[in-house]
Amino acid sequence: MAFTLQPVVALATERVVGGDLVLASLSGAGREERACEAPPDGQDQGHDALGEGLLKAFALADRWQNQAWISAGLSLGALGSGRALWAKLSCSVADLDGLRRRVGHRLLIRSSLEGAAAAASFPLLNQLGEHQGLAIELRLEGKGTLAQLLRLNVDRLLLPASLVQGIDADGRRQRLVRWLVAGCQQSAVEVCAQGVESRSQAAWLREQGVELASGPLWGSPLPPADFEVVLKRGVGLGPDVSAPLMALKTVPALDR
Numbered sequence: 001m002a003f004t005l006q007p008v009v010a011l012a013t014e015r016v017v018g019g020d021l022v023l024a025s026l027s028g029a030g031r032e033e034r035a036c037e038a039p040p041d042g043q044d045q046g047h048d049a050l051g052e053g054l055l056k057a058f059a060l061a062d063r064w065q066n067q068a069w070i071s072a073g074l075s076l077g078a079l080g081s082g083r084a085l086w087a088k089l090s091c092s093v094a095d096l097d098g099l100r101r102r103v104g105h106r107l108l109i110r111s112s113l114e115g116a117a118a119a120a121s122f123p124l125l126n127q128l129g130e131h132q133g134l135a136i137e138l139r140l141e142g143k144g145t146l147a148q149l150l151r152l153n154v155d156r157l158l159l160p161a162s163l164v165q166g167i168d169a170d171g172r173r174q175r176l177v178r179w180l181v182a183g184c185q186q187s188a189v190e191v192c193a194q195g196v197e198s199r200s201q202a203a204w205l206r207e208q209g210v211e212l213a214s215g216p217l218w219g220s221p222l223p224p225a226d227f228e229v230v231l232k233r234g235v236g237l238g239p240d241v242s243a244p245l246m247a248l249k250t251v252p253a254l255d256r
Helices: 044-064 082-092 096-106 117-130 145-149 171-186 198-208 224-232 245-250
Strands: 003-009 016-029 029-037 067-073 109-112 133-137 156-159 190-193
Touching: 003 044, 003 224, 016 044, 016 224, 029 245, 044 067, 044 082, 044 109, 044 224, 067 096, 096 109, 109 117, 133 190, 156 171
Parallel strands: 016 067, 067 109, 109 133, 133 156, 156 190
Antiparallel strands: 003 016, 016 029
8 A cells, every 4th residue: 555645835935844644546547546544434444544544644753753744534434433443553553652642743633524424433533632633624515514523622624625726716715714714713723725726826825824735736745755855855835836846756765
């Protein structure tokens, strides 16, 4: 199972400050990339994918030894009570509690509140939140999504690409985002915009106080070694986006 990292930038400086773990797989149609989440069938295969993704995220965050963070997705439909996930992690890590404390909030658990089944996983998410951060993706089409947020200790709200698209020209989207950002600022919750495609979108989001962003404007997901180069060299993406991040693949990777 291969993993890549989608760069996430601080909008104020456009420097890479963290990354979203992405699962890369091969199919008959060629390479596909998707968020590092297990299929929502609740079977062992799903728990294995969840476990591998979290183990990779823990290992990278522990290795970086700086302020850079990583987020790993959990599909609540596959998570359930989380007993199988805890069992896998406990068997794979000699000192799981020590690792969780070392990594702390530099590892964020990323998920969406998808349907009634998600509620069964809330106790586990809050338990994970004792040491790790929690990032929740806003689902505008879901029922009771905002009300469910009150049951979780959320560190970051993710604005989905479907909301960010056209944000620099759509007044209704702008009103909603302003309202969400104002509420998050009052609650000390970071806001991260996903799927940003243009400098105009980035500029508007920055003006509203959105702290973080990711999307095609700042490149495609990178292999972990190349992503570490970005972090090591403090690469800023700045206003010149003519040289995409993927060009960094030509730079020698860090020693493993």
